[in-house]
Amino acid sequence: MDKEIMSSVESFYSEVAVEPKPTLCCPTSYKEEDVSHIPTEAREISYGCGSPMGLADIREGEKVLDLGSGGGIDCFIASRKVGKTGSVVGVDMTDEMLAKARKASVKVAANLGYGNVEFKKGLLEDIPVGSGAVDLVTSNCVVNLSTDKALVLREIHRALKHKGRFCISDIVSEKEVPEGMRADKKLWGECISGAIEEKKFLAMAREAGFYGLHIVSKFLYRVVEGMRFYSITLKGYKFEKGPECLYKGHYAVYNGPFSSVSDDDGHDYPVGIPVEVCTDTLEKLKGPPYRGLFTIIDTRGKLEAVPCRPRETEKTPGGGGSSCC
């Protein structure tokens, strides 16, 4: 971690927490019904670049962790979506942001009739929550500000439960940001200098252990010195593999519309061809983001009994191959 950059980012955000800076606000549009319970003091220091809470398919009762929560706008949106049985933790390193967010949370709780949001001081690089603690991690225009994005993504993976997910809005660059621009502290604070290429961001997320990565929103954010910067919202999923991966007679048939697809574990699924899958792969294909793309055929009890067998790659009578991870 580069302490000098971190401290300049902190002083940048402590200033814009106290004195709202409308020109820093990215073109983020929130639905009025999502923000009507949030006081102006929190809304006017919203510096996000996307709408992760609107795209994260939040369910009642979920535990949500928002990183770089700032004035708290996304935490408050999530607070309503998860309801009183759910909970939301916002983490930020800047005292002035935390103070404003905590103050606003009292009004939000009064408007909703319950309080389920907590703000913690901490770093993205050392997230102050236990391992496997939350269903969903969100972040809105923050990861670009970190000088150790790989560590941040590993921390997000650690904080998530098995089958948890992240939904992150952030800025990416069309190509590598040149040294001169990276040294510009104001541009760093404005979410430009710390941006990395989208393919690098995805590679880091995959390296951290996530699968099913996909972009759910993308638009041109700014052009600086002729270079394009985009706002993207990326989703990814955590899956902890079981102690053993067994074939129990399940086949996955890819429904199309493409002629074939491959998953993160290297399995190929030609359209319409049954591919035998192990129990771990079956679990993944039944849930998001793959749900609905495959028809699962369960042959248990319908074919001659075959003993469960561990990892293998032989061809199957269904026409496809068996696949394991």
Ligand SMILES: C[S@@+](CC[C@H](N)C(=O)[O-])C[C@H]1O[C@@H](n2cnc3c(N)ncnc32)[C@H](O)[C@@H]1O
């Ligand atoms: C661009 S603002 C976004 C705030 C909020 N997500 C929103 O949408 O309004 C970035 C926020 O991330 C915080 N931040 C930046 N780097 C951080 C880090 N490494 N650890 C914790 N917080 C960080 C800043 O203090 C600031 O509040």
